[in-house]
Amino acid sequence: MAVRDATVTGPGAGRPGRADHANHAGRAGRAGRADHADRADARIELSGVTKRFLTPSGEAFTATRDVSFSVEPGQFCAVVGPTGCGKSTTLSLVSGLDRPSEGSVRVGGREVDGITEGISFMFQADALLPWKTVLGNVAMGPMFRGVGKKQALASARDWLRRVGLTGFEDHHPHQLSGGMRKRVAMAAALINEPSILLMDEPFGALDVQTKAIMSNELLGLWEQLRPSVIFITHDLEEAVALADRVVVMTSGPGSVKAVYDIDLPRPRGSVQSIRFEPRFLELHHQIWESLREEVQRAYARTTGETS
Amino acid sequence: MTTDTTHAADTTGTATADTRATGAGVRAVRRRRLLVLTARLGVAVVVLGGWQLATTVGWLDPFFFGQPSGIARRLVEFFSQGQQATEFGSFWLQIETTLKEAVLGFALGAVTGVVFGVALGQNQFLADVFGPYLKIVNAIPRIVLGSIFVVAFGIGETPKILLAAVLVFFVVFFNAFQGVREVDRNILANARVLGASPLQIVRHVVVPSALTWIIASLHTAFGFAIVGALVGEVLGAQNGLGLVIKTAQNSFDPNGVFAAMFVIAVIALSAEWLITKLEHRLLSWRPPSPSEAAAI
Ligand SMILES: Nc1ncnc2c1ncn2[C@@H]1O[C@H](COP(=O)(O)OP(=O)(O)OP(=O)(O)O)[C@@H](O)[C@H]1O
Numbered sequence: 001m002a003v004r005d006a007t008v009t010g011p012g013a014g015r016p017g018r019a020d021h022a023n024h025a026g027r028a029g030r031a032g033r034a035d036h037a038d039r040a041d042a043r044i045e046l047s048g049v050t051k052r053f054l055t056p057s058g059e060a061f062t063a064t065r066d067v068s069f070s071v072e073p074g075q076f077c078a079v080v081g082p083t084g085c086g087k088s089t090t091l092s093l094v095s096g097l098d099r100p101s102e103g104s105v106r107v108g109g110r111e112v113d114g115i116t117e118g119i120s121f122m123f124q125a126d127a128l129l130p131w132k133t134v135l136g137n138v139a140m141g142p143m144f145r146g147v148g149k150k151q152a153l154a155s156a157r158d159w160l161r162r163v164g165l166t167g168f169e170d171h172h173p174h175q176l177s178g179g180m181r182k183r184v185a186m187a188a189a190l191i192n193e194p195s196i197l198l199m200d201e202p203f204g205a206l207d208v209q210t211k212a213i214m215s216n217e218l219l220g221l222w223e224q225l226r227p228s229v230i231f232i233t234h235d236l237e238e239a240v241a242l243a244d245r246v247v248v249m250t251s252g253p254g255s256v257k258a259v260y261d262i263d264l265p266r267p268r269g270s271v272q273s274i275r276f277e278p279r280f281l282e283l284h285h286q287i288w289e290s291l292r293e294e295v296q297r298a299y300a301r302t303t304g305e306t307s
Numbered sequence: 308m309t310t311d312t313t314h315a316a317d318t319t320g321t322a323t324a325d326t327r328a329t330g331a332g333v334r335a336v337r338r339r340r341l342l343v344l345t346a347r348l349g350v351a352v353v354v355l356g357g358w359q360l361a362t363t364v365g366w367l368d369p370f371f372f373g374q375p376s377g378i379a380r381r382l383v384e385f386f387s388q389g390q391q392a393t394e395f396g397s398f399w400l401q402i403e404t405t406l407k408e409a410v411l412g413f414a415l416g417a418v419t420g421v422v423f424g425v426a427l428g429q430n431q432f433l434a435d436v437f438g439p440y441l442k443i444v445n446a447i448p449r450i451v452l453g454s455i456f457v458v459a460f461g462i463g464e465t466p467k468i469l470l471a472a473v474l475v476f477f478v479v480f481f482n483a484f485q486g487v488r489e490v491d492r493n494i495l496a497n498a499r500v501l502g503a504s505p506l507q508i509v510r511h512v513v514v515p516s517a518l519t520w521i522i523a524s525l526h527t528a529f530g531f532a533i534v535g536a537l538v539g540e541v542l543g544a545q546n547g548l549g550l551v552i553k554t555a556q557n558s559f560d561p562n563g564v565f566a567a568m569f570v571i572a573v574i575a576l577s578a579e580w581l582i583t584k585l586e587h588r589l590l591s592w593r594p595p596s597p598s599e600a601a602a603i
């Protein structure tokens with residue numbers, strides 16, 4: 001316990017801002033993180049989840065059907081599936097932004113009702129507030145949770161340093177590059193020290209090199225905080241390289257096609273070099289076989305429908 | 308090796324080209340500015356000079372259409388005759404009265420417009436209940452309300468303030484309402500997940516987002532405030548520029564009307580300038596528009 005605490009405070013050790021932050025904003029998270037193996041409050045469980053939307057013409061459109069999978073506390077779970085299969089929809093159900101039409105979404109054994117406690121969400125689209133500075137954006141999380149302004153700003157500075165954005169505190173989002181904006185979003189998501197982290201194609205729009213750097217950073221930060229993660233991606237290599245578990249979804253209406261446990265040892269080290277290990281290639285091949293069918297089916301359907 | 312040297316040569320070449328481009332750009336911008344300024348002055352000279360000429364030669368009757376030199380003379384009289392400038396006190400008093408009515412009406416209308424706009428934009432139920440009524444009231448020619456206000460509140464400042472406020476309210480309200488409706492769903496969801504309370508969402512997300520719309524409406528709204536104050540004064544008042552205009556009209560003094568009009572234009576332009584300042588301050592986060600960040 002003491003050892004883990006030391007590693008958690010490690011990056012900011014000796015900095016007053018960081019110590020303050022740990023005592024206030026992070027207390028609940030840290031107490032829970034002390035032994036993440038039995039942090040039951042971070043277990044995510046979806047069973048039989050169906051989500052329908054009402055189309056403008058009044059018909060019901062089924063986005064996901066009978067989705068069931070679970071994410072253990074502290075586990076890194078990747079979700080892959082063809083476009084439009086309901087991945088983002090599933091995340092909005094876990095976050096509590098939306099309700100399932102059928103089935104249950106449980107976090108820590110409790111049915112999700114309202115915004116889920118201890119959750120952070122990195123959205124698929126840019127969701128930074130354009131009228132706030134980078135610092136203001138990152139400090140929002142603690143401020144909304146009642147942390148004093150001074151402390152919130154101090155820990156926001158610390159998190160910007162951790163994602164490598166020192167010196168950009170007073171910039172506005174539109175003055176940053178796409179990759180930098182994603183870093184800000186990552187800092188804003190992690191500053192609350194979430195026990196659950198939802199990421200919707202966080203690095204989807206980035207070039208390969210930036211993506212690799214950000215993935216490594218994410219793994220480093222995840223190993224310090226150890227939240228349960230649901231990570232949506234189109235990039236199967238990324239999914240296998242990062243995750244403990246990969247969920248493959250079928251083309252829409254999405255349901256779970258298969259779940260693969262990734263037994264690559266941790267810490268994984270660099271995301272670029274793990275790609276060449278035999279076990280990685282084997283897993284990648286296996287999951288790709290399963291995913292390819294769905295991608296082709298989804299593609300055939302969209303092109304078939306439009307023509 | 309060879310690639311290295313060509314590369315180096317390239318960069319130095321680009322550097323001098325860059326400085327040259329900057330110099331040419333600065334000169335081009337300066338030349339354009341000069342040209343615009345000259346053309347502007349030209350337009351003023353043609354319009355005012357043509358007017359003066361037409362009334363002097365006799366193509367237009369200065370008795371009906373006024374005359375620039377006459378207007379200038381009238382303006383000097385207004386400002387130099389102290390208490391005798393008008394039948395109801397100094398010209399400054401008239402300006403002060405109208406300005407006070409317009410500013411108070413503007414403030415009242417803008418604040419209530421923003422409050423109602425945000426509330427109805429946030430709450431679908433309220434929007435559904437009040438929506439049709441607002442549309443009806445908006446369809447009424449609201450200037451007519453001035454008569455009712457004068458009857459109800461007398462010829463003091465209150466009816467003018469109210470008329471100005473009503474005119475401003477609708478402009479600001481519809482913009483604030485629309486602005487709230489246009490808040491980015493992702494940003495809203497993000498704030499909610501971060502743990503913002505409904506009040507914090509209004510303060511940190513909804514209002515800043517709608518501010519672009521609200522401030523855009525304030526530009527037109529101040530014009531409406533002045534119109535409200537003037538119409539109120541024409542309908543019945545003891546002081547004010549509207550009364551000056553009405554008196555000048557009744558004594559067949561077009562130069563007086565134009566002189567008052569000129570003063571009102573100066574007031575409106577000053578207000579516009581202040582609102583633009585406010586806009587730059589509040590919306591400093593916005594990326595510069597393409598015209599501001601002009602490419603060479
Ligand atoms: N609010 C909504 N109303 C109606 N239909 C919706 C709504 N949200 C999503 N859908 C539909 O549900 C389906 C799944 O959408 P979702 O955004 O979850 O897909 P996704 O798997 O995240 O796709 P992508 O990988 O392209 O992001 C889509 O067909 C979409 O059109």
Ligand SMILES: [Mg+2]
Nearest residue numbers: 087088124200
């Ligand atoms: Mg999506």
